[in-house]
Amino acid sequence: MWTWFYKLASPPYVFGAAAALAPWLFGAAALAIAYGLIAGLGIAPPDYQQGEAFRMIYVHVPSAILSVTVYTVMAVASAVALIWRIKVGHAVAAASAPIGASFTLMTLVTGSLWGRPMWGTYWAWDPRLTSELILLFLYVGVMSLRSAFEDPARGDRAAALLAVVGVVNVPIVHFSVVWWNSLHQGATIVTLEGPKMPGSMLWPLLSMWLGFMLFYGAVLCIRVQGEVLNRERQSAWVREAIKS
Amino acid sequence: MSDFWSMGGYARYVWPCFGFAGIVLLWNIWSARRHLDAAKIRAARALAMAASEAP
Amino acid sequence: MTVGAWEAFWLIVHREMRLSFRRPEQLLQPLVFFLIVTTLFPLGLSLQLSLLRDIAPGVLWVAALLSSLLSLDSLFKSDADDGTLEQLALSGHGLTVIVAAKTLAHWLLTGLALVLVSPIVGTALGIPTEAFATMLLSLAMGTLTLSWLGAIGAGLTIGLRRGNVLLSLIVLPLATPLLIFGAAATERAISGASVVGALYFLAALCVFTCTLAPFAAAAALRITLE
Numbered sequence: 001m002w003t004w005f006y007k008l009a010s011p012p013y014v015f016g017a018a019a020a021l022a023p024w025l026f027g028a029a030a031l032a033i034a035y036g037l038i039a040g041l042g043i044a045p046p047d048y049q050q051g052e053a054f055r056m057i058y059v060h061v062p063s064a065i066l067s068v069t070v071y072t073v074m075a076v077a078s079a080v081a082l083i084w085r086i087k088v089g090h091a092v093a094a095a096s097a098p099i100g101a102s103f104t105l106m107t108l109v110t111g112s113l114w115g116r117p118m119w120g121t122y123w124a125w126d127p128r129l130t131s132e133l134i135l136l137f138l139y140v141g142v143m144s145l146r147s148a149f150e151d152p153a154r155g156d157r158a159a160a161l162l163a164v165v166g167v168v169n170v171p172i173v174h175f176s177v178v179w180w181n182s183l184h185q186g187a188t189i190v191t192l193e194g195p196k197m198p199g200s201m202l203w204p205l206l207s208m209w210l211g212f213m214l215f216y217g218a219v220l221c222i223r224v225q226g227e228v229l230n231r232e233r234q235s236a237w238v239r240e241a242i243k244s
Numbered sequence: 245m246s247d248f249w250s251m252g253g254y255a256r257y258v259w260p261c262f263g264f265a266g267i268v269l270l271w272n273i274w275s276a277r278r279h280l281d282a283a284k285i286r287a288a289r290a291l292a293m294a295a296s297e298a299p
Numbered sequence: 300m301t302v303g304a305w306e307a308f309w310l311i312v313h314r315e316m317r318l319s320f321r322r323p324e325q326l327l328q329p330l331v332f333f334l335i336v337t338t339l340f341p342l343g344l345s346l347q348l349s350l351l352r353d354i355a356p357g358v359l360w361v362a363a364l365l366s367s368l369l370s371l372d373s374l375f376k377s378d379a380d381d382g383t384l385e386q387l388a389l390s391g392h393g394l395t396v397i398v399a400a401k402t403l404a405h406w407l408l409t410g411l412a413l414v415l416v417s418p419i420v421g422t423a424l425g426i427p428t429e430a431f432a433t434m435l436l437s438l439a440m441g442t443l444t445l446s447w448l449g450a451i452g453a454g455l456t457i458g459l460r461r462g463n464v465l466l467s468l469i470v471l472p473l474a475t476p477l478l479i480f481g482a483a484a485t486e487r488a489i490s491g492a493s494v495v496g497a498l499y500f501l502a503a504l505c506v507f508t509c510t511l512a513p514f515a516a517a518a519a520l521r522i523t524l525e
Contacts, residue, residue, distance in 0.1 A: 052258065059261060059262055059265035082518075103268070106264065110265060113258075113260060113261040114257065116257055117257050130475075137468070140468070141465075141468050144468060145456075145469065148460070148465055149459065157522045158519070161455065161515065162469060165451055165473070219273060226276075229284060229287045230283050233287050
C-alpha cells in the first residue's frame with residue numbers, strides 16, 4: 001500500500017500523473033461549475049432578505065473556502081518537503097501559492113461587491129474580511145521570500161518554513177466568525193443543527209465548491225509539471241518528458 | 245428573461261462579481277500554461293547546453 | 300571548560316546586553332521612533348485629547364509594532380556579518396538555546412523599553428491612568444510575542460537584499476492577531492469593560508509563540524546558515 005505513497009515522491013511519476021490527470025479534472029470541474037451556475041442563477045429562488053443579490057454567494061463562499069484550503073495544502077506540502085526532504089513537496093507548494101492568492105483576491109473582490117448592496121459599504125473591517133486580507137499578505141510573503149533567494153533550494157526551504165508558520169493563521173480565520181460579532185453572516189453551511197439553507201439553494205453552492213476544488217486540482221497539475229521541470233532540469237527523464 | 249439580467253435591480257453588483265470570478269479562473273488556466281511552456285523551453289535549453297558541453 | 304545549556308543561555312543574554320550598552324544611541328532609536336510616530340498622529344489629525352482617546356489604543360499599538368520591527372533586522376545581522384553566528388552555531392549548545400537567548404535580550408532592550416515609555420505616550424494620546432495597568436500588561440506580552448515572531452522572520456531573511464522590507468512583510472501579517480487583542484484590551488480598559496477575555500487571548504498567543512517560536516527560529520537559522 002505504501003508503494004503508492006513512495007511513488008508520489010518521484011518527480012517523473014508526479015510529472016506524468018499530473019499530465020494525465022489534468023484533462024479529467026478540468027472536465028469534472030467544468031461540469032460541476034456549469035451545474036452550479038445554472039442551478040444557482042436560474043433555479044434557486046431569491047432569498048427572503050437579500051433578494052437576487054444573495055446569488056453572489058455562489059462564487060464568494062467557494063473561493064473563500066478554496067483560499068484557505070489551498071494555503072493548508074501548501075503548508076502540508078511544505079512540511080512534507082522539510083521533514084522528509086521530498087523535493088516534490090516544494091514543487092506542490094510553489095505551484096499552489098499563486099493559485100491560492102488568486103482565490104483570495106477573488107474572495108475579497110466578490111465579498112466587496114456583495115457587501116455594497118447588503119451592508120451599504122464596499123469594505124468593512126470586520127474580522128472575516130480582514131482575515132482574508134491578511135491571508136493574501138501571507139501568500140505574498142511566501143511567494144516573495146521564495147523568489148528573494150539566489151539559491152532556489154534555499155528559497156524553497158525558507159518559503160516552506162514560512163508557510164508552516166503562517167498556517168497557524170488559518171484556524172484563526174476559520175474561528176474568527178465565532179470569536180467576534182461581525183457584519184458577516186454566521187456559519188451558514190455547517191452548524192450543529194444542520195444546514196440552514198434550503199436544498200435548492202444549497203446544492204448549487206456545494207457543486208460550485210466541488211467545482212472550484214476540482215479546478216484547483218487541475219490547475220495544480222499543470223503548474224506542478226512546470227515546477228518539477230524547473231527543479232529537475234538536469235535529470236535524464238526530462239529529455240523524454242518534454243518531447244510532448 | 246430581462247428579470248434574469250436585471251437580477252432584481254442588483255445587476256451592477258452581481259454580474260461584475262461573476263465576471264471577476266470568471267476572469268480569475270481564466271487567468272489561472274492561462275498563467276499555468278504559460279508557466280509550463282516556459283519551463284519546457286528552459287529545460288530544453290539546459291539539455292542542449294549540457295549536450296554541447298559533453299566531451 | 301564546558302558550559303551547560305542554562306549557563307550558555309545567560310552568557311549570551313549578558314553578552315548581547317553588554318554589546319548593546321556600548322552603543323547607547325542604538326538603544327534609544329526604537330524609543331525615539333516610538334515617540335515620533337505617536338506624535339505624528341495628533342499632528343496629522345489635530346484632535347483634542349478627548350477625541351484622541353478613541354484612536355489611542357490603536358495608534359499606540361501600531362507605533363509599538365513598527366518600532367519593534369525597526370530593531371529586529373539587527374537581531375542576527377551583525378553576528379552573521381562577522382561570522383560569530385556560525386561560531387555560535389558550531390559551539391554545540393544547540394541553535395535553539397542561542398536563538399532564545401538573543402531574542403530575550405532583544406526584548407529586554409527593545410520591547411521592555413517600549414513598555415516602560417508607554418505611560419508617557421499613553422498620556423500624550425489621552426489614555427486615562429486607570430487603563431495603564433492593562434496597557435502595560437498587554438504591551439509587555441505583545442512585544443514579547445513580537446520579538447519571537449521577529450526572530451523567525453529575521454532568521455529567514457538574513458543577508459537578503461531588501462531583507463528589511465521582506466522582514467516587515469513577513470512579520471506584520473503574523474502579528475495582526477496580537478494587534479487586535481492588544482488594542483482591544485486597552486480599549487476595553489479605557490471604556491471600563493472587562494479586559495479579562497482579551498488579555499487571556501493575548502496571553503495564550505504569547506505562551507504559544509514563546510513555546511514554539513524558538514524551534515521555528517532555530518530552523519530558520521539552520522536553513523540560512525547551511
